[in-house]
Amino acid sequence: MKLSPREAPGYFRAPDPRRPGLLIYGGDTMRVASRRQEVIAALVGPEGESEMRLTRLPASDLRKDSAALLDAVKAQGFFPGQRAVFVEEATDTATQALSAALEDWREGDAVMVVTAGQLTARSSLRKLFEGHRTAYAVGIYDDPPGREEIARMLSDAGLDRLTSDAEAALGLLGRELPPGDFRQTLEKLALYKHGDRSEATAEEVQLVAPQAPDAALDDLLEVVASGKPREIGPMLRRLMAQGVLPVTLCIGALRHFRQLHTAASDPGGAGAGVGRLRPPVFGPRRDRIVRQAQHWGMYRLETALSVLTDTDLQLRSVSTAPQMALMERALIRLAMLAAQSR
Template identity: 65%
Template sequence: MKLSTRDADGYFARPEPERTGLLIYGGDAMRVSLKRQQVLGALLGPGADEEMRLTRMPGADLRKDAALLIDAVKAQGFFPGQRAVFVEDANDTAAPAIEAALTDWKPGDAQIVVTAGALKATSKLRKLFEGHRNAYAVGLYDDPPGRAEIERMLATAGLGAVPNDSMAVLTALATDIGPGDFAQTLEKLSLYKLGDASPVTLAEIAACAPQSTEAALDDVLNVVAEGRDGEIGPLIRRLTAQGTTAVSLCIGAARHFRILYTMASDPGGASSGAGKVRPPLFGARRDRLVRQAQNWGPDRLEMALTHLTDTDLLLRSAGQRAPAMALVERALIRLAKLGGRR
């Protein structure tokens, strides 16, 4: 049977032990993995690996030995409790072996949980689960988690006290980063708040959220935007030593100044514009960029973007012979002097 996305969230949290099997498929391997971990944890409870109630096997192995899955499904362990067989990264070549196991399944056998990548509607594996009366097929797409899903993840991480403003920031963050990064952020936040029952603050989220750029790149762009032209040279040497190229530095600078332009040109002011930036800005970084946008203003930021575009075109020009990093350094110094004017 095909399980809708809306119903799937409830099923992952409370799977039905009497089902024959479950297929979870999707193009995002991390999203599939997280849901597989959730459903197996809810189905088997703690200690499943130690008690040998969970058997894992690659889908590719079933092509060589079709009986491998049936043997695992029928095997009886030493410990009581629900059992499951997890088939990882299956595709249509494993469909015959999985079909045989589904057909031979009896109540009391281990439940069959299969994960796969993106499957077309014509996929044999997908049709096998969608057409089965006692098994489910769930397709996962790149939709960000909803509020209910985020609340469940927060509860699992032991983060109960989350004010509305912090929840809004977490919801925006979940929209703009991958599911794996978001899960790691919540895990870091949980460790950060270990033994602290106070509400989650925006500063704490900012401390745990992944950074969109390397710290060294952020340093040089902040120096440029704040008009401190004397500090640009040493920072660029540091970036060069780390392997940063002139083109990537120019692209990073253009991205930074586009963010500032978006904030500065917002009708409600830079603070209002900061709330519309994606990925979202947090804490001290948000405050710093708001100040930069206010100091520059939309007119000078437009000039800066034009200058960076010209520099980027020059770097990519076939006739360009000057050292690329020197061209970018000169452009950034000019921008810093422009930003330093009042």
């Protein structure tokens, strides 16, 4: 039978041991693995505590010994409690062995947890589980976790006190990060707040979140927008040593100054304008954008965007001028423009 996306999260947390098996398939191996771990932990306990009640079988082994699966399902464990058999990376070649095991399964046997990659509607493995009377099949897609799922993950991590900005920041991270990284971020936040009964803030979420690959570029743009031309040269040299291209710097600068312009041009002021940014920004970065937008003003930011647009056209032209020098000159011009308005 098919397990609907609405019913799946609840079943993953509390699988029914009276059902013979569950097929979890999808193109994102991290998401599939996360769900598989959740199901197995619910059936036989956390990893490390229940290895004696869990049998792992690579699906490739079933081609050589198709009876191995049925033997594992029927085996009597030395330790009491529910048993499970985990069949990893199954394909249609495992359909026959799984069909035989499902046919002979009886209540009290080990529950089969089967994982697979992306399966089409014509897949014999998918048809087997979807057409079975009591076994389940569920597809895992790239949809980000919803509010209920994030709330459950927060509860599991022991995070029950958050500000509204922190909740919004975690919702954004849930859409941007792979599931494993997002879960690890929640665990880091829970460890950071251990023994602290105050509400977790957006600043603390940002502190434990994975650092973006363009963090060094953000530091450079902070220096430029704050009007510190003397610090641009050394930072550019470090970025060059990391292999960052002038065009990449220009694109990042254009994106940042467009954000400032959006905030500065809002009739309600920069504080209201920053709320219109997509994706939304939180914590110290939000405060910096508001401060910079107020400092620059809409018209001065239009001048900055004109400078960066001209530089971008030069970088993409057939000009023989040194590209990094062109980019450095543009950034120094912007920093001096910012310094003049102080």
